[in-house]
Amino acid sequence: MNGVLDMMDRIQILQQNLQSNEIDGALIVSAIDVYYYSGTRQNALLWVPASGDPYLLVKKSFSRAFQESFLANVEPLKSLKELQKYIGQAKKIGLTLDVLPAQTYFYYQKLLPECIFQDISTLVREQRSIKSSAELEIMRKSASILCQIFKEVPDFLRPGVREIDLAAEFEYRARKAGHEGLIRLRAFNQELHSGHVLAGKNAAFPSFFDGPVGGKGLSAPYPQGPSRDVVQLNVPIVFDFVCVYEGYMVDMTRIFCLGDLDNKLKQAFNAALEIQNTLVQNLKPGAVSGQLFDQACSIAEKYGLQDNFMGYKEEQARFVGHGVGLELDELPVIALGVKNALLANQTIALEPKFIFPELGVVGIENTYLVTEQGGEKLTALDDVIFYL
Amino acid sequence: MNGVLDMMDRIQILQQNLQSNEIDGALIVSAIDVYYYSGTRQNALLWVPASGDPYLLVKKSFSRAFQESFLANVEPLKSLKELQKYIGQAKKIGLTLDVLPAQTYFYYQKLLPECIFQDISTLVREQRSIKSSAELEIMRKSASILCQIFKEVPDFLRPGVREIDLAAEFEYRARKAGHEGLIRLRAFNQELHSGHVLAGKNAAFPSFFDGPVGGKGLSAPYPQGPSRDVVQLNVPIVFDFVCVYEGYMVDMTRIFCLGDLDNKLKQAFNAALEIQNTLVQNLKPGAVSGQLFDQACSIAEKYGLQDNFMGYKEEQARFVGHGVGLELDELPVIALGVKNALLANQTIALEPKFIFPELGVVGIENTYLVTEQGGEKLTALDDVIFYL
Known part of the structure; x- marks a missing residue:
């Protein structure tokens, strides 16, 4: 199977899982999960809405993530404050709380005060299994x-x-x-x-x-x-x-x-x-x-x-x-x-x-x-x- | 300097820092911080009240932690539900939220509903520096x-x-x-x-x-x-x-x-x-x-x-x-x-x-x-x- 097609399937399966759990989108935070869904393990966040195109938001290295990822939308993320722009109207956001540090969780909560976060650790881990x-x-x-x-x-x-x-x-x-x-x-x-x-x-x-x-x-x-x-x-x-x-x-x-x-x-x-x-x-x-x-x-x-x-x-x-x-x-x-x-x-x-x-x-x-x-x-x- | 005396000093300095920040006690969760304060890097939690004796609560391996640690109170922790017993009347609890996974944080919150948690990441990291x-x-x-x-x-x-x-x-x-x-x-x-x-x-x-x-x-x-x-x-x-x-x-x-x-x-x-x-x-x-x-x-x-x-x-x-x-x-x-x-x-x-x-x-x-x-x-x- 072609590696890129394979990876596009992964996004689709995640989106189906988000939909069936009534989650508006997943913010993928763990580097190895980001790799699994995007093809790059640079320092980045991956926003996957329940439907529509995912966005890879890159902290470091942008040039390398752009080259490595098969995703269409790869953009530099200068500040986490830009997150709201990508998340738009989504309210219920999936996060892998098994690995996300509590400090970062609270920072996301502050940045996205309208959002409710839901743990999608098992959902992601089961897909990856x-x-x-x-x-x-x-x-x-x-x-x-x-x-x-x-x-x-x-x-x-x-x-x-x-x-x-x-x-x-x-x-x-x-x-x-x-x-x-x-x-x-x-x-x-x-x-x-x-x-x-x-x-x-x-x-x-x-x-x-x-x-x-x-x-x-x-x-x-x-x-x-x-x-x-x-x-x-x-x-x-x-x-x-x-x-x-x-x-x-x-x-x-x-x-x-x-x-x-x-x-x-x-x-x-x-x-x-x-x-x-x-x-x-x-x-x-x-x-x-x-x-x-x-x-x-x-x-x-x-x-x-x-x-x-x-x-x-x-x-x-x-x-x-x-x-x-x-x-x-x-x-x-x-x-x-x-x-x-x-x-x-x-x-x-x-x-x-x-x-x-x-x-x-x-x-x-x-x-x-x-x-x-x-x-x-x-x-x-x-x-x-x-x-x- | 004797290694054990050195490590006892660490607990005392932490307790002074807790007191001056009006924190009732620290629950040390990261393995390497546990090692720093107790002398063992087994799978354990370390409860350090702002004053009084610390307790090392060991998940695995108890026998080895007991042998390695210089602390007087080393006890097996069969379930996190036993935590309340050690924490007693303490209300304001310090945690290193820079590393603690959000999922575990919420579990602690559920187990200790009367407690307020405060981030002591910088306090611990500065001491260790x-x-x-x-x-x-x-x-x-x-x-x-x-x-x-x-x-x-x-x-x-x-x-x-x-x-x-x-x-x-x-x-x-x-x-x-x-x-x-x-x-x-x-x-x-x-x-x-x-x-x-x-x-x-x-x-x-x-x-x-x-x-x-x-x-x-x-x-x-x-x-x-x-x-x-x-x-x-x-x-x-x-x-x-x-x-x-x-x-x-x-x-x-x-x-x-x-x-x-x-x-x-x-x-x-x-x-x-x-x-x-x-x-x-x-x-x-x-x-x-x-x-x-x-x-x-x-x-x-x-x-x-x-x-x-x-x-x-x-x-x-x-x-x-x-x-x-x-x-x-x-x-x-x-x-x-x-x-x-x-x-x-x-x-x-x-x-x-x-x-x-x-x-x-x-x-x-x-x-x-x-x-x-x-x-x-x-x-x-x-x-x-x-x-x-």
Whole structure:
């Protein structure tokens, strides 16, 4: 599909959603949402009326936004005071209040005293969760870069190296292969640099990160990811990495080992595979997220591993998969109690993992496309533990 | 100074500021502010009453926050509904509305219907801008790592390499030396991955980034930083990098060149040095930021370079320096019209740069400490163009 046509569709779908929610127009404020609807990630606001032409209002850089965007109306915005002119008679305005700072919200309220603001975070995030063929093509490329770097791990994983050395080696190769580096997360206070290399017990370190695995990190202000510890023999070494290519992310995890693993860990890895393979069969439009999570928990329980699934005991995360795309924490979330049904062409990182405080972490993560036939794997690498 | 004592002082200073602003207490919500006041960057809220003991209320990970924080009262927060219990009779509550998402703000409003919220963003940011001796010690270490990597540039800057290769090499060495990777920025929609390597014209590419230099980048969704272009001979190659060590950043820029540069660029580099050296003499408590910026502009004008200073013509940024510390965009800002006076022990990256659309960018950046004797340079590397 042609990229520009694809992007014009996005505006039309947003307009339909605005109309059916009786919202007069959306003021798109988050840079990555602006990119999604306009084709440029300059510093700009995008005004999308429920019907009629959108306006891209650019703070910096105008010349570049003008060149990059496929929209017809790209104009410089010298001051937010000019906003009223574009918004005209619209009264009910949609804003993504999940990311807009309160300070800016109040400033908009002051500038547009006649307007009522409505939260359209979920509406935008749901639209973005469904990927077009153009987006999928990019994600497949992102996945192929990431798989390639995973295949190179045996070239640099050696006894005596530190976790941070392994992360540096992985990041170095990924950057040279086109990884854009910065990992965009939508949730307030969540953050991640490239990914995790965590060996043995360090992988089981609890963390602020909204995931099953966090790591020890380098310091208290950066308490996540690789540490300066040397990786040991006969422990699981978790490589959980993200590649960003043309803005789109894929996420995957494989376990490597210098030597051999405890049978308990091998069995837990098999449980993770069983969870993955069961869920993948059901990764179809209409499947209910919460039910998929329950399925995963049942399998964990069957193996007697319910206390180790997605965290240890009180540190457990209550999800097993998350949407990926322009952000790492997209919809849908395969989590406890979520009643939403999956939609065709959503892209989901499934990551069943088991955490053993004394031994480390085993599990698997691949990025899938939701199809009528079940999950289609985008991250084409063997689902095995790599023993070196 | 002992780190823990240092952090206790921070709480006391915040409490004094709350009292003098007649605010009953601060609910600290941003992870890095929570770290600053509590010693842990887990997922937590910090309640600091105007007088009395603060409470750290931890969402995830409690066990780790309990271990990391120096505060006496560290408690798990199962639900935000428990907040009222801690806030008690306090009515006027300070929040950093510059970063708190509007959605969360409205949720707090619902949970605490009796409370009035007041923006304390500037109060917190101003306190954080003044560094203790413990913080400065960390920043000196961060600077020494960064300078070391700059010294290694001649080892990997060769004809035929691409900008992205140079970035990968720099990042690789920095990571192995302890660079924590993720660069924290406070401003909405601003972001940066490690730094910039930009050669020739590419450095003059306009960008969304709130800085003089942005670069071409790898794609429209990541339109900043290094590109896949091969660096040419006889052009200025800008290395603008940040090191994060124990959470604290320093920022510096040097120009490298394979061959020789146009005299116009050499003269502009001298102008940048003159601006730096003039401003450094005045980097004293009491100096007014806007006047320092005006001084910089006067020197640019003296050289006939007013259209090239900090951006080209309509793309010009109106600042020449920014605070650095736990975030890259801290206070103070040395910018047009800013009436604030500098304070002792603020840390500032000064970055006078000249942009020539057809030739590239020259300039310099160092991180300084504001002292009674003027700016003390933390980034100890020669202020020269490195010809290879």
